[in-house]
Amino acid sequence: MEQQGFQRFCRMILVLVVCMFAATGCKTSTDARAAAMQLTATAKALGDYYIALESMVEKSDQLYTLQEALGGAGYDAETRQHVLNVKSEMGKRAALSRTFISIAASFAGLSGSTAATDVPASAAKLEAQVESLKVTGTLSQNQQSLMKGALELFVRAVQEHKERQAAAAIDSFTGALVQLVANEAGLYDSLGSQYATLAQAVALSQIRKGRVDPAALLKPAFEPFSLTALPADQELREQLRQPMEQQIAKKAAAIESGQKEATMALNASLLEMAQRVHRVATDQPLAIDTTPLTLEIVEAWAAKIVAL
């Protein structure tokens, strides 16, 4: 539900951005708005990526509880707290991305809009979210200050309707954001890898105990004839054990490789977006006015993970 609300919000932002487009003819403004649209799309993909990561950590928490209930190792409170802390950190990053979308919209609506009155609240919110991020090895105190300083500069520039200065502030912020994601990329991939292995381990343990119905594997034989297999007996479960294990291993590997591909695509999109914003900030024409193609990979992966 929250996801739908978020998507509706993003659509509204895009409509707003397009309307702003139609209202002016200045080349710099046009480029600024094109960059802002790309910024909006990239920030949305970033948010969706974090929502998917948060969902993977949440599912890991559920799987540990399940593992314990099924006779596996106990899930102690301290470990669970660490898991929940990581989930919370992903949630904070997703929230930051959502706020970044509204900042991008303000940037798009600089000329002749009422954005100037709206932007301080959004920027203050984003600043608070940057502040709330746990300062680890991935985000230094210096980077955090840089992001906050850029936002303050952005608010002033928007209030004074100074497009290029606003672009320069956004430029500084996106640079720090790109750095943050690049520094944490290994941690993100690690989360995906452990989730794929955990889900695989729980599923395999149940197959070994003969608790999994292999009926789905028989579908290609029976479905063309509108037939249904009888509930599997022990012999059939044993015969189909290996194909079931192979299917699990294949899908777990796909989850892991999909995550790595999405992380690489996200890094590439963020870098491309930062370069475009930098062009606007330094008064150079935008060569490309479409969103980075790599965003589709991120969005498709995020949707798949959330739906699991």
Next chain:
Amino acid sequence: MTDVQQTLLATYKTLQLQEGMLRAACSIEQAKVLDENYSAARKAYWEYMDRAFQNNDAEVEALAVQLNAVNGELSHSLEQLNNINKVLEKISAALALGIKLAARAAVL
């Protein structure tokens, strides 16, 4: 992923995947030791993720190299599965280093 991240994850993943098979080969006492080791590996991994420390400490690096070496031996032992006591011994050795690594990260 840094060397430390990769090594800690590899140890935890190896145990996670092999835990079911190992359990089937264990006596009740051995299963208890296995559970304790698996829980400790999982805790070390999540503690590390929670703190996400930087891979810039010489001591951490040295421990990561050691853990990596033990992890290689562990994988080899798991392939054989013919000596459950030997496997548990390797797991305990890997875990001791993993916990030390996570504890070191906690104070960074």
